[in-house]
Amino acid sequence: MKKIAVLLFFLLLSTTAFAAYQVGDVVSNFSWTDNTGTSHTIYDLIDAEKAIVFFWGGAG
DSSP: OHHHHHHHHHHHHHHHHHTTOOTTOOOOOOEEEOTTSOEEEHHHHHHTTOOOOOOOSOOO
């Protein structure tokens, strides 16, 4: 039962996170480190005309 409650909590959290932005909204610049240890910012990738695709979550 605890696993189901945790799953439902994260499902609710993820749906509200996706609802925060609409197509065309301007987001604040943020940075992250990829799996190779390279640091990136969203504005740098936009300036370099790179496509930005985020995958949130993972396979169970």
